[in-house]
Amino acid sequence: MIKSLKSRSFAIRICAFIIWCAFLIGVLEIVGFIYFQLPFVKPIGGYGYPRELFVAKKGVDYGYQPGYEGRFLGGGYKNAVIEINSDGFRDTAFPIEKSEKKRVFFLGDSVVFGAGVGQHERFTEYLEELQEQKNNPFEIFNLGVSGYSYWHYARLLELPLIDKLKPDLLLVAFTLNDIQQRDSVWPTKMLKIRAEQQTIQRWEEKIRFWLDDRYSIQLLKQFRQQLLFYLMTHDEQEQYHTKWMRKQRSNWENEVILGWMQDNIQRSLEIARAHHLPLAIIVLPEMNDLKHPEQFGWARKRLYQYLNKVEIPYCDLHKRFREFSPLEPYFLSGDSLHFSQKGHRLAAQFIADCVGQFGY
Secondary structure, X not given: OHHHHHHHHHHHHHXXXXXXXXXXXXXXXXXXXXXXXXXXXXOOOOOOOOHHHEXXXXXXXXXXXXXXXXXXXXXXXXXXXXXXXXXXXXXXXXXXXXXXXEEEEEEEOHHHHOOOOXXXXXXXXXXXXXXXXXXXXXXXXXXXXXXXXXHHHHHHOOOXXXXXXXXXXXXXXXXXXXXXXXXXXXXXXXXHHHHHOOOOOHHHXXXXXXXXXXXXXXXXXXXXXXXHHHHOOHHXXXXXXXXXXXXXXXXXXXXXXXXXXXXXXXXXHHHHHHOOOOEEEEEOOOHHHHHOHHHHHHHHHHHHHHHHHHOOOEEEHHHHHOXXXXXXXXXXXXXXXXXXXXXXXXXXXXXHHHHHHHOO
């Protein structure tokens, strides 16, 4: 009898504990849902790329899943819809039949892709509007893919897409991390890990993915990240924001890596010439470099020296952006590289001027 009562008491405690955990998770889910609905919520680090967005792609290592539809998962960016066309790019369907408009391929990484903003809020779409107003209409095909380096740009031009769509102009949006080697970009690493984890049972993977998508889990992760950030000293916070830029500078100081990038630029130039296409580079600004050019501008100047040497025309958005202060409204919150909607619109204005100076 006593043993039976103890067993019943233990069972009641277990049930009470389970109910309490369920209640706590429910409260966190509600709080998390409300928190992530707030328009000013911009998480530190990451936009929440959907896992299913990236797929392996022959010739360029990886790309986007054709026909994919989804949203960013990261807090304040969740309202930015991601729609991938049948060719594997975040754009409307690419028509094969050409119109009277100049057809432009715009290559780039996550800035061109439009991390954290809607498709209609990117500088490629604003540039189309500006060119229409100038009676020099462009039909821009946005080929931006997150994490791409210049190796990817050169290989992308080797794919059948260039013969299929027959562009009139090639524009490459260059960010200072385009020097990184192909195996170091994060989507390549992610796909490699995913391939290595194929032995994991499907139900275990579903449970993990389901938990990762809960508002309660996202809230706890965000609270931890925010807490760690605010516990940092001012110098540590500065190091957090400039860590990416300092790493890129070390790459630009490595003559082997620099030579590798220059070879890829030369390769893209040869492909353009083989197709009788003009090629120009749009050098995108980075906030650390804008604020402290004496500390971070060295890499950009090395790029300019090489582009002048091989006679590739380029547009320097760095000089134009420096005319504006404060800079923060033109970039995403806590981000020194990716433009806000306001930054995309400003970039489009400057690129439109450059395109005119190029004679296109």
